[in-house]
Amino acid sequence: MRLLTHNMLSSNIKGVANGFPLLIEVEKVIEKQVDFNPDFLKNIFPKIEWQALVQASRSMGYSELPEESPESSMLDSDDFLMKFHHVLLELHLEEGALVCPETGRKFPVNKGIPNMLLHEDEV
Amino acid sequence: MKLKQLESVLGDLEQFSNPKVELEQYPTGPHIASRMLYTAENSFGDVSNKVVADFGCGCGTLGAAAALLGADQVIAIDIDSDSLELASENAVDLELDIDFVQCDIRNLEWRVCSVGHVDTVVMNPPFGTRKKGVDMDFLSMALKVASQAVYSLHKTSTREHVKKAALRDFNASSAEVLCELRYDVPQLYKFHKKKEVDIAVDLWRFVPKRNQGRGI
Numbered sequence: 001m002r003l004l005t006h007n008m009l010s011s012n013i014k015g016v017a018n019g020f021p022l023l024i025e026v027e028k029v030i031e032k033q034v035d036f037n038p039d040f041l042k043n044i045f046p047k048i049e050w051q052a053l054v055q056a057s058r059s060m061g062y063s064e065l066p067e068e069s070p071e072s073s074m075l076d077s078d079d080f081l082m083k084f085h086h087v088l089l090e091l092h093l094e095e096g097a098l099v100c101p102e103t104g105r106k107f108p109v110n111k112g113i114p115n116m117l118l119h120e121d122e123v
Numbered sequence: 124m125k126l127k128q129l130e131s132v133l134g135d136l137e138q139f140s141n142p143k144v145e146l147e148q149y150p151t152g153p154h155i156a157s158r159m160l161y162t163a164e165n166s167f168g169d170v171s172n173k174v175v176a177d178f179g180c181g182c183g184t185l186g187a188a189a190a191l192l193g194a195d196q197v198i199a200i201d202i203d204s205d206s207l208e209l210a211s212e213n214a215v216d217l218e219l220d221i222d223f224v225q226c227d228i229r230n231l232e233w234r235v236c237s238v239g240h241v242d243t244v245v246m247n248p249p250f251g252t253r254k255k256g257v258d259m260d261f262l263s264m265a266l267k268v269a270s271q272a273v274y275s276l277h278k279t280s281t282r283e284h285v286k287k288a289a290l291r292d293f294n295a296s297s298a299e300v301l302c303e304l305r306y307d308v309p310q311l312y313k314f315h316k317k318k319e320v321d322i323a324v325d326l327w328r329f330v331p332k333r334n335q336g337r338g339i
Contacts, residue, residue, distance in 0.1 A: 001222055001223075001224070002222055004174075004196060004222070004240075005198055005222045005224065007234070007240070008198075008233055008234055008240050008241070009224070009232070009233070009234070010232040010233065010234050011232060012226070012230045012231065012232035019232060020234050032220065034220060037195065039172070040172065040195045040196075043172075044174070044240070047239070047240045049234065089196075111208075111211065112211075112222075112223070113207055113211070113223045113224065113225055114224055114225065115204075115225045116224060116225060116226035116227075116230070116231075117202065117225060117226065117227060118227070118230055123230060
């Protein structure tokens with residue numbers, strides 16, 4: 001699961017008021033090369049919840065993404081775009097868990113696939 | 124990629140070996156899948172350079188088709204571990220980069236911001252023969268998540284019902300049947316009496332209201 005997907009998922013447990021972002025517990029991170037596409041990155045940038053992305057990248061062991069939400073002028077910098085690209089698309093949580101920020105409930109991630117199935121009492 | 128080529132590549136995908144009747148697991152054949160995605164891309168530009176989600180991906184056929192036609196990112200969601208494993212293997216075989224999530228569509232909690240992440244949702248949802256109303260649950264969720272368009276297959280016999288629900292209840296600004304297709308359902312389950320049966324299905328394109336007038 002890459003961080004682009006993580007940036008969209010929220011805890012779906014009944015009664016949880018703010019289930020985003022899910023915290024990340026890492027057991028295994030892998031990197032998969034993806035072609036650099038600056039147009040895609042510029043397009044998706046305004047849709048990304050920046051703090052969540054930075055936090056997530058730090059959990060995955062990457063600390064080069066600036067904490068403050070970048071000015072749109074940063075999108076002209078290839079250096080910035082490449083870091084953004086790497087974090088958003090190339091880092092994969094292969095094994096670990098996503099954790100509900102409110103309840104602490106863990107959603108396991110195996111072979112890169114998060115399991116968001118709820119138990120009966122959580123629906 | 125040409126339509127025939129797409130159909131051929133999709134035809135090589137592994138299908139369900141032990142389909143689960145309760146989940147109405149039927150593979151979306153390469154004929155329908157290729158036409159669905161090809162239309163979405165060539166008539167509407169809803170695939171290439173877009174973020175596409177495949178709801179109820181099963182073996183991953185629709186998601187794979189989206190990736191093959193140039194989607195920037197594909198996210199495929201299904202409730203069943205066996206399907207996801209199969210879909211993952213299919214993606215690896217075709218060297219496609221697809222993110223998978225295991226989730227019950229009815230409980231999917233997506234962070235929907237004002238400018239949506241996911242451009243297009245493609246799906247071949249269960250028809251609701253086992254869990255009544257599940258086809259509508261899928262449609263409702265798809266219209267919440269997609270910012271540009273939803274492509275879906277529903278039985279032609281439900282056409283009026285689907286249109287009404289989409290426009291009146293699920294916030295669609297438009298609901299159009301693009302074409303009617305024959306879905307050849309092979310004899311997968313014990314209760315199937317005939318070797319093969321053709322079901323008339325509509326290929327729908329829905330546009331969610333939030334997209335109207337945004338010019339994005």
